Amino acid sequence: MFNEKNQASLAGALEKWSEAVDQKVSKRPERKPEFVNTSGIPIKRLYTPLDDPAENYAEDLGLPGEYPYTRGVQPTMYRGRFWTMRQYAGFASAEESNKRYRFLLDQGQTGLSVAFDLPTQIGYDSDNEIAIGEVGKVGVAIDSLADVETLFQDIPLEKVSTSMTINAPAAVLLAMYIVVAEKQGADPKQLKGTIQNDILKEYSSRGTYIYPPKPSMRIITDIFSYCAEEVPMWNTISISGYHIREAGSTAVQEIAFTLANGIAYVDAALKAGLDVDKFGPRLSFFFNAHLDFLEEVAKYRAARKLWANIMKERFHAKNPKSMMIRFHTQTAGCTLTAQQPKNNIVRVAYQALSAVLGGTQSLHTNSMDEALSLPSEESVQIALKTQQIIAYETGVTDTVDPLAGSYYVESLTREIYERAYDYIRKIDEMGGAPTAIEQGYVQREIQDSAYAYQREIEKDERIVVGLNRFQIEEEKPKNLLRVDPAVRTQQVERLRKLKAERNDESVKSALAALDQGARGDDNLMPLIMEAVRGYATLGEICDVLRGVFGEYQAINTLG
């Protein structure tokens, strides 16, 4: 072991070495006067055992599958099974999305991830005037159960796991999924998947909110409570730092604001009378894989330790599963360049590798053309192959948490942990994440970081290959994927037919019951299930809740 005597002699040697190097540097300077990562953490020239005292090992790191889970949530990690390779996809109509899912499953993808169009995400039917221009654009358009039936045609829901990026109307889409699964003959208790269902980051970073925070939190805890009994293997929320980072935050802010949101959900669920060890194990998380490779690896490790600590010390969870932060990762869309798009393949590969070395449970790799348009089939395939190459060829999956013990990585892990905890304490003092968001604090922190990042690029302090250095003359890319504008017309026609054919009386009575329930404190899930079964549309259901709960008015954080 590294004893005191060794430590003193290393400290002495290091001092001498530093003096000598400083002398040299004064004549021949390093590339920059100071090295600082995106989180503002100063990076030293050299890290040694002095930065990583081994006596803290058990407390800081522990063993994989054991508290505080810094080294991973499972004891064998990828020696047991690889992460779930899950590409976010879905566009235009349910038919076309269904085709893409079956293609991806054929290519060896192991889980589905559904992208919805914006009207669906904000609870509007395709025939709403506000939806003009948006139907089927960034994901699939879903108006009713009929569309979800088409979406999963010939895909056995009991066998796949499905992630749905849906927030404000998450309860409605989950209800549709469960009903379709039941119609296939599946047992809801066997269903595996995730709904994003993370409204707080919608207010601060992503923008697809509908209702104000209070009723939104109630819908979320209704889902927690319903699923604990009826769909016990479902991940009821994916508390997302991804979009916070995409909106411009630093790595430290990403995990700080995400876990602060996590604390708010746990608080809300406890207030609703739920048992922390009943819903705690179903909380899942979603992080971003950005460019600073080692900072990212350290970030995931710090996030695991931080959440374990919060659940154990703050919320007194007893079940180890409540303390484990299981997370999905997606590579950072905001780092992709429209210039020399093939370079993005390389960026994505490094980002994906950082997520794997950071111990992710599932992964989406971005396609090279995403700064230009929706991804083409070829570029999606390369993105998926990137994951397969990491899994099967690089060897990094053969041992657990291979970068542990790197003096730098351990030091960064601790530093990120401390700095994120400082943010969380500050947010606690403000009254918690919902208040910090309503006051615009979180949004301002993020936009300031985004502005600083852009300034660095414009001042050439941050080099983006192909953008502000190493530019080349290039032809504009062709064959970009386009969404057929006829999708809206088809979707509107389907709606018209649906409304003509369904039993209007039962829709009316289900919606009236939902309205009543929303005014009281009944769990909304069974009421929404009933409305969905009778083919009430997404827009109709969300309109009922808009009527009772009102709509969120965002705060302006500029100026």
Place this chain on the structure above:
Amino acid sequence: MGKAKKIRVLAAKPGLDGHDRGIKVVALALMNAGMEVVYTGLRQTPTQIVEAAVQEDVDVIAMSILSGAHDYLFPKVMELLKEKGVNDMLVLGGGIIPDEDIPALKEAGITEVFGPGTTTTEIISYIEHHAAVQ
């Protein structure tokens, strides 16, 4: 320059898209360059944008869309501006806009379209050269 009237800009997010990193960074840069910027916030209909532009008496409308709805929403804003008889505003677009869509947008009256990788310096300089400030 000296006592020249400040350029007034409406920074706008038409449609349902929630990506506001770009528009906020541009808005902050324009403010720091001495312009007066009014930000609409998310989810504005073309009607709301045109009303705000007229009410705030801006010289420039800078809109950002990353959802692909620009092909409908940008021309719609131009159409409503024309209906109101407004033809002296500089109207700019930004976001993820495929090159092949740009001619049609310009045809509709969008003066310039700024894609990914554009610097705020370029946008500031463009506005300073083209905005019609009396």
